[in-house]
Amino acid sequence: MSIDIMDDVFDKALSSPGLVQDPSVLRSDYIPDRLPFREEQIRTVAEILAPILKNSKPSNLLLYGKTGTGKTAVTHRVLERLQKAATKTPKQMTFAYCNSRVAGTEYRVLSQLANAIGVEIPFTGLALSEVFARIIKHINQSQTNVIFTLDEIDFLVKHSGDDLLYEFTRSNSEIFPASLSLVGISNDLQFKDLLDPRVLSSLSEEEIVFTPYTADQLRTILNERALLAFPPGQVSQAAVNLCAALAASEHGDARRAVDLLRVAAEIAERKSAASLEEEHIRLALQHIEQDRIGEAVHSLPLHAKLLLTTIMLNQDSQSTGEIYESYRKLTETIRTESLTQRRVSALLAELDMLGLITTSIVSKGRYGRTKSIYTQVPKTRLRDLLTADPILKDLKLPY
Ligand SMILES: Nc1ncnc2c1ncn2[C@@H]1O[C@H](COP(=O)(O)OP(=O)(O)OP(=O)(O)O)[C@@H](O)[C@H]1O
Ligand SMILES: [Mg+2]
Structure with a gap:
């Protein structure tokens, strides 16, 4: 970045009043005086x-x-x-x-x-x-x-x-x-x-x-927080409603709601927007989601990463047995001892809980039922995250 561009960025930061009046109010460790619904x-x-x-x-x-x-x-x-x-x-x-x-x-x-x-x-x-x-x-x-x-x-x-x-x-x-x-x-x-x-x-x-908050309760919590953080009228009600609905979609998590609002405000400020709107909340959601996946993959133990690699390498969804076979071959390639099938099942359950893979039960008629497993994380992104691990970096991955 040339010096002029930097001056430009910094001058803008100095001259514009900024959307957020008090950023500390949007930090997740901030505790407001009032805690409604509690x-x-x-x-x-x-x-x-x-x-x-x-x-x-x-x-x-x-x-x-x-x-x-x-x-x-x-x-x-x-x-x-x-x-x-x-x-x-x-x-x-x-x-x-x-x-x-x-x-x-x-x-x-x-x-x-x-x-x-x-x-x-x-x-x-x-x-x-x-x-x-x-x-x-x-x-x-x-x-x-x-x-x-x-x-x-x-x-x-x-x-x-x-x-x-x-x-x-x-x-x-x-x-x-x-x-x-x-x-x-x-x-x-x-x-x-x-x-x-x-x-x-x-x-x-x-x-x-x-108990988790409802979307309505999160809306009240966010409105109160927005009044403390932003000058009046700077946050659209539609943006707050969307934020509350998104945060309530998994379980009513006030931290997630406040985090979304904070990241959205940062995005809106960077765009020099006059007010915080729904589009900023949507961008914030993408941003947080990407961060979450990155962090989740980064902190996985090696064998969970190997399992994720196996799942990623296959186009279609696979059964647990098929995944175990491919996983075993992969451990041979990198000269590592493989875990037992039971341990692998536990790791798969963990990957599922983290939202990195999706598991569904498929009925095979009279042959019983089997688990079908695949990942919804974009494969190129997953490859980048997995190959950041020194042990996996030399694997020849096709994506
Ligand atoms: N009723 C409420 N009114 C206003 N803000 C709230 C309310 N409940 C939670 N918050 C805010 O949501 C965020 C998360 O709350 P808190 O840290 O108390 O969650 P927690 O239940 O301890 O979660 P964890 O189990 O992850 O530690 C904080 O910023 C907190 O100020
Ligand atoms: Mg806590």
């Missing part, structure tokens, strides 16, 4: 945690519901208010929050809790039980009531099992008269199956379910 959940979480203000232990609480249904937003809002209320009493209490996915390991989850209550522990080196013992000792000595929120708790359980949660549940009997309550948040509805029954019954003393 009044009931807010009240219930508040009621369950309120006993801490009277020096008694709140029940452990499990919040679950699909992604983008306001679990994190509701929890943050309630804890923020609780913190405020806590300043009105001389009682000791601490509210700690940790996102397990961001923290990554059990050790880091525990160190965040330790830091929040003022216990110093080294970055690594201690056994988990030792860190836990120090936390309990400190809580007892300082006679503090603690609420620990563990967001995306399913990540922790899937990667490290439920040992840490087991320690938490056992700690109840060791902490007195202070207390440690746990608020767990998960968007994986099946994660409860992974828990030891004792852990589950303790963690879910109380449970709150967050």
Whole structure:
């Protein structure tokens, strides 16, 4: 790009007022003051945690519901208010929050809790039980009531099992008269199956379910957000309606709705549009969809990539057996051991869940039924994504 062109771009950015007044409002970690359609959940979480203000232990609480249904937003809002209320009493209490996915390991989850209550522990080196013992000792000595929120708790359980949660549940009997309550948040509805029954019954003393938003509800949420982010009249109602309908088409996911609005606003700004219209929402959808597929393929394990390659290489849809045969040949070509048919079936189910392949059941009359599998991702794009993997880059792919 020549210097003049860049000056042009930057001058334009400086001189035009821009469509978005306050971009931070469109970020997905922004939590608005009002959370419509979540009044009931807010009240219930508040009621369950309120006993801490009277020096008694709140029940452990499990919040679950699909992604983008306001679990994190509701929890943050309630804890923020609780913190405020806590300043009105001389009682000791601490509210700690940790996102397990961001923290990554059990050790880091525990160190965040330790830091929040003022216990110093080294970055690594201690056994988990030792860190836990120090936390309990400190809580007892300082006679503090603690609420620990563990967001995306399913990540922790899937990667490290439920040992840490087991320690938490056992700690109840060791902490007195202070207390440690746990608020767990998960968007994986099946994660409860992974828990030891004792852990589950303790963690879910109380449970709150967050249901997906309807398209109408998303429209209200988006309209409120648009009022905060854009100058009046800069977003057409048709654009908001489309955005809400698209975000509700899989499940009513407010994050997806706000993301669409943000990306659409960026596109409209780049085009120097006077207002945000339906066409920008459509372009944003394409953009987000492409990003999603790229990310999904990029983070697949090698054998899932090999399966996707096999599926891509065949014109027509194939049965699971045919795919397994071609996959085995492909593993021989790259001198890798193949996985068992059972593992392959599990990987196919995962690819299906990620929307990278489509599976349908075909009836073969008296020969029974068989699965038919194909991909709808454009093959040239898939080739580019797959050959970005160093192990697959030398495969001679026809597309
Ligand atoms: N009722 C609501 N009103 C306004 N904005 C909302 C509402 N519910 C969710 N949002 C917004 O949608 C986005 C996603 O919400 P949040 O992070 O709470 O979802 P989540 O249920 O925690 O999802 P995940 O399981 O993926 O973590 C945030 O930007 C949040 O501010
Ligand atoms: Mg969340």
